[in-house]
C-alpha cells in the first residue's frame with residue numbers, strides 16, 4: 677500500500693518546506709485557505725511531489741477526522757507533521773488556544789485513530805513553550821484541552837495576553853507529545869515535538885513588521901547569530917519521520933540557534 681504523509685499547515689512556511697522532502701508516497705497538505713493550498717500544491721507538483729490537498733480547520737475535531745479519512749483513501753497513514761498554527765499576533769487568547777492547543781489535541785487523537793502501525797507524528801511546538809514554568813495544575817489543563825471549560829480555565833491565568841496564550845499553548849504541545857508516547861508506542865509508532873526558534877516564514881515576517889526592535893534583539897542574542905530558515909526545521913522533521921529516528925519518541929527537540937538558552941538566562945536574572 678502507498679505511504680501517506682499528512683502535513684497540516686502545509687500551504688505555507690515550515691509545513692510547506694516539510695512537504696517538499698517527502699518524495700516517496702502521497703503527501704496531503706491541509707490548512708484552511710483553499711487558494712493557498714492550490715498554489716502550494718502547484719509548487720509541490722512542479723518539483724515532483726505526489727500531492728493532494730484538503731481544506732481543514734484543526735480547531736474543529738470533525739474537520740480533522742474528515743482530513744484523516746481523506747488521507748487514508750490514498751493508502752496507509754505513515755506520517756503526520758502538524759505544523760498548522762497561528763502566533764499570538766492574532767490578538768485573541770481563545771483563538772490562539774483553540775488553534776494551537778486544542779488543534780494539536782484534535783490532530784493527535786484523530787491520527788491515533790487513523791494509524792495502524794509504524795507511524796511517526798511530529799508536532800511543531802515552539803521555543804516559547806520552554807519559557808513557561810511547569811506547574812502541575814496548569815500542565816494538567818494543557819495536556820487535556822478538550823475537557824469542559826479547560827480553555828476558559830487556561831485563559832483565566834493569561835490576563836488577556838495572546839502572546840502568553842501562544843507560549844502556554846506551545847508548552848501544551850510539548851506536554852501532549854510526551855503524554856502520548858506510550859500509547860503510540862503500543863502501535864509501534866512514535867510521537868515527538870519540535871520547537872523552532874525564529875524561522876523566517878510569513879508568520880515571523882509579520883511579527884518582525886509589528887515588533888521590529890524585539891525581533892532584532894532576539895537575533896542579537898542568538899548564539900548562531902542569525903534567524904533560522906524553514907529548511908533548517910524541515911530537514912530535522914524529515915529525519916524524525918524516517919526509520920533513522922526509530923528510537924526517538926516522547927521528547928522535544930529545539931531547533932533555535934541556541935536562543936532559548938539565552939532567553940532562559942535572562943528570565944533567571
Ligand SMILES: NC(=O)c1ccc[n+]([C@@H]2O[C@H](COP(=O)([O-])OP(=O)(O)OC[C@H]3O[C@@H](n4cnc5c(N)ncnc54)[C@H](OP(=O)(O)O)[C@@H]3O)[C@@H](O)[C@H]2O)c1
Pocket residue numbers: 684685686687688689690691706707708709710712732733734735758759760761762763775779800801802803871872873874875876877878879880
Ligand atoms: N516561524 C517561526 O518563527 C516559528 C517559531 C516557532 C514555532 N513556529 C510554529 O511553526 C508552525 C508553522 O508556522 P509558520 O511559521 O510556518 O507559519 P505560517 O507560514 O503562517 O504557516 C501557518 C500554516 O498554518 C495554517 N493554519 C493556521 N491556522 C490553521 C487552522 N486553524 N487550521 C488549519 N491550518 C491552519 C496556515 O494556513 P491557513 O491560514 O490558510 O489556515 C498555514 O498553512 C506553527 O505552529 C508555528 O507556531 C513558527
